[in-house]
Amino acid sequence: MNDFINQALLGPLELLGHQVLTVLPNVLAMGIILLGGLFTAWAFGFFVERLFRVIGFDHLCDRLGMNAALLRGGVKTDPSRLVGRSIYWMVIVLASIAALGALNLTPINQFAQSLLAYVPHLVTAAVILLAGYFLSNFASQAVLIAAVNAGLPPARLIAACSRWGLQLLAAAMALEQLGIAQHIVVVGFGITWGGIVLAGAIAFGLGSADLAKGFLERRLVARPKSGTGDDLHHL
Amino acid sequence: MNTGLTPLTAPTEARIDEIGSTDILVGIPSYNNADTVGHVVRAVSVGLAKHFPGHRAVLVNSDGGSSDGTPAIVARTAIDFQHLFIGDQQSILHRIVTPYHGIPGKGSAFRTIFEIARRLKAKACAVVDADLRSISPEWIELLLRPILEEGYDYVAPYYLRHKYDGTITNSIAYPLTRALYGQRIRQPIGGEFGFSGALAAHYLNQHVWESEVARFGIDIWMTTEAIASGARVCQSFLGAKIHNPKDPAADLSAMLLQVVGALFAAMERHEGLWSRQEGSQPVPLFGFPYEVGVEPVHVNVERMVSHYRQGLTDLEPIWRQILADDTFTQLRDLQGAYNTGCRITDELWVQVVYDAAIAYHKQVMPREHLLKALTPLYLGRTASFVHATQGLTSTEAEHKIESLCHTFERMKPYLIERWQPPALQDVAPALLHHTSTDAGGDHE
Structure with a gap:
């Protein structure tokens, strides 16, 4: 009877106890890492947010049109806080991955490693998107002003094309960085741009033959001043 | 403050060593001005010989890489003084023909002229555009004599121009400069100026040579900097200003960018000065004002x-x-x-x-x-x-x-x-x- 109790009941319980005792330090380590991660995330987020406020990041974003874009997207938080919260959640994710790794379980370890390997791609893609957004805003404003000063009637259309062209390019680069349908993105981008250029060339050649002729004549053939302009000396 | 020397070419350095020092320096910035630069050089040479015969003088051509032979014309232009009733020319007019370094533009050309003036310890300097068609020898006297004999530091030009000539000057540069700094300088971006050697050294010491000042902004910058530095400022009546188009490649928005940008940048630098200034004062005018016909300007x-x-x-x-x-x-x-x-x-x-x-x-x-x-x-x-x-x-x-x-x-x-x-x-x-x-x- 005693043997039965020892083998059938206490044996599994002892084994369970051993297993629990083996895993317990890992669980404790996971808890400590999570707690430490939470504190570090809060500290980093807070520090970065304050730092960005001090260096006038909100003002810079306002000048670049970022605040207006965020408002248009329904985001009412200021950019410094957004960056602070992003840092907070980034540290939380990293701490969670590290905490899962502390359990030392093979499937979880593999998942954590693959997730960790993907993070740089995620960050790079985010940077590309942000840079593309700022660059497209800057470039489209410059194009708009130059087109208006040159007296081109479709100035706003040209500026919008430059904005969306750059944002499309940034999105394609970001998707490529994330490894999502790399070939489809490249091919799609090539087809789209090729189509736009071809359509533009055909439209210009067929619909504006006289304009093209006049443009080339003005460019290539030296002609006397038409007399429709003025000879104002501005300086 | 920019305390470094402006780089000059080896032949220019050698020429400066050869000349040593000078009383007067006249600078001509140029870029593809072969049509007009000969006339400008003759007017400057005759003006110096006629009005400042006893002074040592140097003519400096600071060229932006002309492809039409402008520097060669400056170097070889000869003047027959006998036919101009100038017999007592006492000193030789030295010529320095040099390229300039830095951002392509009039301001960079001036920087080289200022540097040469500093090295030659010039007492009085003048700069005249190379595209002038109406310059006469008297312009040189009017730009330099207030410096040499009247104790002024800066001479701004006073031209007769068509009512539609110089529209940036009339609508922005003159009214704004006058309201800000209280000096009624009618042509603050005229293009021709006289200034003392000390003021040239002051200009050179300012850290502005990578900005719009290096281009068309130089004229308004020189005027505002002269006022802000406390220099004694006057004007000289030069008659009509007739010149070739400023720069065919430069469009209006670029001109506005450079001139208005230099004006606004000066406002930031001299905020303490203009914010206290009330009203405006007339600026002394030298020369003999007269009416003259000006070229008509067609406006669309x-x-x-x-x-x-x-x-x-x-x-x-x-x-x-x-x-x-x-x-x-x-x-x-x-x-x-x-x-x-x-x-x-x-x-x-x-x-x-x-x-x-x-x-x-x-x-x-x-x-x-x-x-x-x-x-x-x-x-x-x-x-x-x-x-x-x-x-x-x-x-x-x-x-x-x-x-x-x-x-x-x-x-x-x-x-x-x-x-x-x-x-x-x-x-x-x-x-x-x-x-x-x-x-x-x-x-x-």
Whole structure:
């Protein structure tokens, strides 16, 4: 009877106890890492947010049109806080991955490693998107002003094309960085741009033959001043 | 402060060592001016021989890489003094023909001239454009004698020009400089100047040579810097100014960017000076003023109005960022009525210029964008001026410009109020609500 109790009941319980005792330090380590991660995330987020406020990041974003874009997207938080919260959640994710790794379980370890390997791609893609957004805003404003000063009637259309062209390019680069349908993105981008250029060339050649002729004549053939302009000396 | 020496080529260095020192230096910045530079060199040479025969003099040509042989023309242009009744030429006119380094532009050419003046310890200097067709030997006397004999540090030119010639000068540079610094210098971006060797050294020591000053901004910068440094300033009457087109490659928005950018940048540097200045004073004028016929200027008003209207439609979001709400509302209200006689009035134009200066100061957007976005506004104002002065003589048109200047002075508190951050506005309440005593009335 005693043997039965020892083998059938206490044996599994002892084994369970051993297993629990083996895993317990890992669980404790996971808890400590999570707690430490939470504190570090809060500290980093807070520090970065304050730092960005001090260096006038909100003002810079306002000048670049970022605040207006965020408002248009329904985001009412200021950019410094957004960056602070992003840092907070980034540290939380990293701490969670590290905490899962502390359990030392093979499937979880593999998942954590693959997730960790993907993070740089995620960050790079985010940077590309942000840079593309700022660059497209800057470039489209410059194009708009130059087109208006040159007296081109479709100035706003040209500026919008430059904005969306750059944002499309940034999105394609970001998707490529994330490894999502790399070939489809490249091919799609090539087809789209090729189509736009071809359509533009055909439209210009067929619909504006006289304009093209006049443009080339003005460019290539030296002609006397038409007399429709003025000879104002501005300086 | 820029304490380093401006780089010069080895042959130029050798030539400076050979010459040693000089009393007078006349600089001619050039770029593809083969058509006119010979005449300018002759006028300078004769002017120096006729009016300053006892002084050691150097002529410096600072060239931007001309491909039409401009430097060679400067080097070989000869003058027959016998036929000009000049017999007592006592000293040889040395010539230095040199390329300049740095950003391509007139300002960089001037920097090289200033450097050579400093190395040669010149007492008095003058600069004249290489594209002048109306320069005479008397210009050299008028630009240099106030420096050498009257104790002035800076001589600005005073020209007779067609009422539509120099529209940036008339609508922005002159009125704004006058209202800010209180000196009535009629041609602050004239192109021809006289200045002392000490002022040349001061110019050279300023760290501005990578900015718009290196291009067309140099003229307005020299004038404002002269006033701000406390230099004694005067003007010389030079008669009519006739010159080839400034720079065929330069478009209007680039000119505005460089000139207005240099003006606004100077406002930031000298805020303490202009914010205390009230009203304006006449500046002494040397020479013998006379009436002269000027070349007619053809103006295409419809094209200007068309540019302005397109700006009002397409650049609305940008103008809303630059201009105060009230200013933009007034401009928008003009849109419908523009063809039926409505104009950009003096008051509205002053508000536009002051709003733009404030927006530049507060960096509401990239400064290059801000300055270039002013082009349609400037064309709208120029069209208004042309409408308002059609059929008027040059003297009557000059009265209109004088009236605009008064408006700039009268509305200066508008600028000061908005320029300062709110926390500092209580510091100078007396200035904020001051009204100039010589304010004008209705101006359009």
